[in-house]
Amino acid sequence: MTESAKALTGQTVRTVDPKVGFYVHQREFAVTVPADDSVSILGSDDATTCHLAVLRHTGNGVTCVAHFDELNIMMAVSSMVNAVKGFSAGCTDGCLELHLIGGFCDDRRMSKKISLQILEAFGKQQEDVHLKTFCVTELNDVVKNGIHWPIIYGIGVDVKTGEIFNASFPDRGPDEVLRSVRTSEGRLMEKIYDSESRQVQIEPFCWYPYRHVEELLAQSDEVLLQCLSTSPLVEPPHFISHIKKMLMFLRDHPCPSVFFPEGKPRVYKRNSEGLWDRVYS
Numbered sequence: 001m002t003e004s005a006k007a008l009t010g011q012t013v014r015t016v017d018p019k020v021g022f023y024v025h026q027r028e029f030a031v032t033v034p035a036d037d038s039v040s041i042l043g044s045d046d047a048t049t050c051h052l053a054v055l056r057h058t059g060n061g062v063t064c065v066a067h068f069d070e071l072n073i074m075m076a077v078s079s080m081v082n083a084v085k086g087f088s089a090g091c092t093d094g095c096l097e098l099h100l101i102g103g104f105c106d107d108r109r110m111s112k113k114i115s116l117q118i119l120e121a122f123g124k125q126q127e128d129v130h131l132k133t134f135c136v137t138e139l140n141d142v143v144k145n146g147i148h149w150p151i152i153y154g155i156g157v158d159v160k161t162g163e164i165f166n167a168s169f170p171d172r173g174p175d176e177v178l179r180s181v182r183t184s185e186g187r188l189m190e191k192i193y194d195s196e197s198r199q200v201q202i203e204p205f206c207w208y209p210y211r212h213v214e215e216l217l218a219q220s221d222e223v224l225l226q227c228l229s230t231s232p233l234v235e236p237p238h239f240i241s242h243i244k245k246m247l248m249f250l251r252d253h254p255c256p257s258v259f260f261p262e263g264k265p266r267v268y269k270r271n272s273e274g275l276w277d278r279v280y281s
Contacts, residue, residue, distance in 0.1 A: 028189065050114070053100050061159070072188050073121050098131050204265060228243055
């Protein structure tokens with residue numbers, strides 16, 4: 001496993017084509033099959049203390065990607081395993097393989113805590129899960145000018161071949177900001193992509209007006225980093241701009257029902273040009 005970690009951290013970052021990739025946000029997971037003609041690459045990035053998990057069935061190639069933080073890890077792991085099992089009923093060949101990437105040697109030791117909790121959660125599953133890649137915390141850490149940094153922030157998985165690579169995602173849609181707001185509201189891990197229908201489905205959720213949005217928006221970037229990041233020294237360059245987009249969204253859209261009329265989810269399907277179109281029912 002140490003060798004697989006070294007191989008992964010030695011890779012250069014590959015940018016995923018938005019027309020074939022699908023981005024999994026924090027506290028989301030997505031599962032699909034090799035025959036999926038809508039998504040070829042599953043993945044996520046911007047993981048500092050967060051961890052990215054890939055669970056793949058070697059018999060039928062079903063692949064699941066999840067973006068973990070410190071909340072509700074046991075429940076999230078169970079959801080992930082059950083999702084892969086749901087596609088693997090009757091498959092007698094192969095096994096479940098786990099690839100775990102993320103975290104670094106942060107001062108608060110949050111990364112190590114998440115690593116151990118994820119391992120414990122998978123160890124408590126009824127199914128045998130074989131750990132194949134363990135590129136976390138110390139194995140994903142580099143020191144620059146006396147500061148510890150993650151080596152890998154993101155990964156992609158080729159759902160047809162199972163190849164895992166160091167990745168960045170220029171596109172994080174559909175509904176990038178709305179899905180990020182869902183995370184900020186403390187929601188549980190949620191399945192975001194249905195490979196049977198080839199659709200992205202964002203279930204209705206509520207948020208409440210932030211009383212101090214304008215005050216936060218008036219703060220310096222440094223203050224926002226210190227207040228809103230678990231690892232302020234090593235966040236990617238776009239972290240602050242993304243936070244400001246979320247704050248402006250909450251300021252400008254105080255009513256969630258506008259986005260979920262009649263309490264229905266927001267559904268998207270990829271068109272022939274590789275773009276996500278809203279599906280109305």
